Amino acid sequence: MGGGIEVDGLLVMASLVLAHRGVTESGPDNSLPAFRALSELPVDGLEFDVRVTSDDALVASHDPTIGGSLFESLTLAEIRELQGDDVDEATRIPTLAEALALIPAGLTVNLELKSPGVGPALLAAIEEMDARYELMVSSFDARPLIALKRELPRIGTGLINSVPIADPLARVRECGASALSAHWRLVTPGLVAEAGKRQIALFVWTVNEDPALREMVALGVHAIITDQPRRALEVLGR
Secondary structure, eight states, rough: OOOEEEETTTTEEEOEEEESSSSTSSSSTOOHHHHHGGGOOOOOOEEEEEEEETTTTOOOSSSEEEEEEEESSSSSSHHHHHHHHOOTTTTTTTTTHHTTTTTTHHHHEEEEEEEEEEOOHHHHHHHHHHHHHHHEEEEOOHHHHHHHHHHOSEEEEEEEEEOSSSSSHHHHHTTSEEEEEEEEEGGHHHHHHHHTTTTTTEEEEESSSSSHHHHHHTTTEEEEESHHHHHHHHHTTT
16 A cells, blocks of 8 residues: 555555546546556556457456447457447447556556456466556456466455445455455445454445545555546545
């Protein structure tokens, strides 16, 4: 994490600021302009989504479908055909390689797996990313995280949680993960303290408004995923 800052008279460690799906103030979610704008801000990194096509190509997209079909049922060529030749850069679905070409080395990257499978192309890409970034691979689904840890045990993984459950940290450990990625409304002082005791990193999403930003900073969460990275940096005094 970053250096200490004062919040309401208390010195706390500064949380990482991760731009949610890129800098979406500069372009649509998971778009090339949103990734390119990362170099213009002193953010610590980003969170973004990857899907696997039927021919094992990797694309950056949060939405599950294009043209009414699942990304996983289409080849990359079919996706390009659906989008057309004249699609502009802001709306063109980028490949993972195109996205990574714009994401500066050394950033913290929270890569969210949207497809259930962990095939050879994805494993190879994750290995390459691990050498270039501070990488954490996350998913709502424990199965790809377990499969990933089996193949690449050194890769950090995180389980995403969006609803109240009795012991989310236990579920993190059950799938061999080292981080919990939780909706900010589920985060309490007790959860933060317990995560620290169990040495589980806490990534919090999607934190956009000043009161929530200040609350998460005061709690000392590991990383704040936000649609408003400029504002988050201001709240952190950066």
